[in-house]
Amino acid sequence: MEHFKNGKKIVTALLAFTCIISGIILASTPAPTFQRLDNFGELDSLLQVQFQESRILSSQIRTSTVHVDSNLTRKEFRIEVPSRFSKTLFHVHLDKKLTPYGLDTPARVHFPSRDMDIFLYYNNTILRTLRLTTDTDLDTLQTEQF
Incomplete structure (x- = not known):
């Protein structure tokens, strides 16, 4: 049972880490810039x-x-x-x-x-x-x- 709890903690930590990394990547990606066609x-x-x-x-x-x-x-x-x-x-x-x-x-x-x-x-x-x-x-x- 102890081994199962440790596995859950590791998976939870990995998920939190990947969420943080994903947030950093998303925040650092520049927003697309649109130009305008005048005619x-x-x-x-x-x-x-x-x-x-x-x-x-x-x-x-x-x-x-x-x-x-x-x-x-x-x-x-x-x-x-x-x-x-x-x-x-x-x-x-x-x-x-x-x-x-x-x-x-x-x-x-x-x-x-x-x-x-x-x-x-x-x-x-x-x-x-x-x-x-x-x-x-x-x-x-x-x-x-x-």
């Missing part, structure tokens, strides 16, 4: 920077305007990329760039083509759509592989 042009500039960092040429990008209803339009970017271009890594880097602005970037992958649609959401509204499609004719291009 859609700023969002488009962030996208252009991401395209440049990924070595996506302007000739690979087609921009159109989608009319959602009488009051709302949205830009859609159709981006053709070589087959070796990692759409997933592009999505990860784009998400890291846009998260500080409070934007969500859910995506949908189409099979078997593995084309990807990335939706840029803010306050439950889609602001932009990026459609990444594979074009094997571009396989000779040098694009960034993150």
